[in-house]
Amino acid sequence: MTSLFKTIVFNNPRIISHVFKRSFTVAELKPYETLAVSVPKPYVYHVELNRPKKSNAFTRVMWQEIGECFTALSNTADCRVIVLSGQGKNFTGGIDIQSLVQLASEADDLPDVARKARFHSNFIKYAQDTITSLEVCVKPVLSVVHSACVGAGVDLITAADMRYCTEDAWFSVREVDVGLAADVGTLQRLPKVVGNTSIARELCFTGRKFTAQEAKEIGLVSKVFPDKDTAMNTVMDIAVNIASKSPIAVQTTKINLVYSQSRPNQDGLEHIRLLNAVMNQGEDLPKSAIAQATKGPPPEFDNV
Numbered sequence: 478m479t480s481l482f483k484t485i486v487f488n489n490p491r492i493i494s495h496v497f498k499r500s501f502t503v504a505e506l507k508p509y510e511t512l513a514v515s516v517p518k519p520y521v522y523h524v525e526l527n528r529p530k531k532s533n534a535f536t537r538v539m540w541q542e543i544g545e546c547f548t549a550l551s552n553t554a555d556c557r558v559i560v561l562s563g564q565g566k567n568f569t570g571g572i573d574i575q576s577l578v579q580l581a582s583e584a585d586d587l588p589d590v591a592r593k594a595r596f597h598s599n600f601i602k603y604a605q606d607t608i609t610s611l612e613v614c615v616k617p618v619l620s621v622v623h624s625a626c627v628g629a630g631v632d633l634i635t636a637a638d639m640r641y642c643t644e645d646a647w648f649s650v651r652e653v654d655v656g657l658a659a660d661v662g663t664l665q666r667l668p669k670v671v672g673n674t675s676i677a678r679e680l681c682f683t684g685r686k687f688t689a690q691e692a693k694e695i696g697l698v699s700k701v702f703p704d705k706d707t708a709m710n711t712v713m714d715i716a717v718n719i720a721s722k723s724p725i726a727v728q729t730t731k732i733n734l735v736y737s738q739s740r741p742n743q744d745g746l747e748h749i750r751l752l753n754a755v756m757n758q759g760e761d762l763p764k765s766a767i768a769q770a771t772k773g774p775p776p777e778f779d780n781v
């Protein structure tokens with residue numbers, strides 16, 4: 478700690494408490510240009526991709542806003558679950574082609590290959606962090622896909638905790654068809670999500686369109702619904718159910734699932750042992766256990 482920081486903190490304990498307990502309310506979330514955020518049920522936030530006239534294609538602003546939104550919601554105490562969907566005809570058409578062309582031309586204006594490479598690297602990292610913000614967000618993210626889910630859309634949903642879709646949904650790891658190796662998460666997450674590297678590689682090498690039914694068969698989505706209204710209603714019910722549980726238990730579960738997904742079991746076990754050595758001392762465990770044992774009403778939990 479620098480001496481100035483020490484002086485401020487020790488003389489103003491409220492400042493440190495403000496810094497570390499920082500949380501947002503819905504009113505504090507900034508209005509987004511490319512997202513619509515609402516709270517349809519207590520503790521359940523709904524984030525909608527909101528460029529319906531352009532099939533929710535990802536512009537630079539959208540990359541920025543998705544990252545900001547999920548980071549803010551991770552720290553919004555009354556947000557316990559997030560439902561992600563898209564407005565308009567399609568879930569998303571992937572990266573905005575015009576913005577891709579614009580990026581390429583900005584890189585071309587740079588004087589040499591090293592600077593062009595740094596420019597590309599910075600943007601890829603930025604986009605990767607945007608997608609990863611869903612995984613880093615400690616609140617479960619339930620995604621609902623309808624109609625087209627292309628390119629960056631697959632990156633996005635594979636970073637979500639759960640995936641559902643409508644019968645008319647279709648998917649494509651389209652990157653190869655636009656001359657790219659997918660670079661913001663699909664290659665890392667899709668094989669783990671579907672647990673079958675052969676089918677994951679086929680989808681990534683061919684870019685072929687696959688249906689809702691195939692997505693269900695390979696385990697990309699949990700359930701296929703006849704239409705968007707039915708999908709949204711059912712997924713909202715699942716979200717409300719999750720939101721009724723101890724937020725400490727749910728969020729610690731997500732943190733440990735994410736930590737464990739690419740590590741040996743022993744590391745994941747060690748991680749949850751250390752986490753629960755602390756978390757089990759909280760009030761949620763006795764509250765939940767007593768309610769279960771006495772068949773009492775579901776307990777109310779403090780936000781976190």
Ligand SMILES: CC/C=C\C=C\CC(=O)SCCNC(=O)CCNC(=O)[C@H](O)C(C)(C)COP(=O)(O)OP(=O)(O)OC[C@H]1O[C@@H](n2cnc3c(N)ncnc32)[C@H](O)[C@@H]1OP(=O)(O)O
Pocket residue numbers: 530531532534535566567569570571572573574575600601604625627628629630651652655657660661
């Ligand atoms: C660092 C890099 C990070 C990430 C990289 C990700 C790579 C990718 O995402 S690769 C995938 C790129 N996307 C595509 O190739 C999809 C192109 N679009 C389509 O195939 C279709 O538009 C569709 C998404 C299947 C939707 O078809 P349809 O339902 O028939 O609607 P349209 O009339 O075609 O579209 C409506 C409207 O949206 C515009 N649009 C759709 N997708 C994009 C897009 N990706 N970029 C820009 N604009 C898009 C489309 O042009 C229409 O606009 P109009 O103004 O009405 O013409």
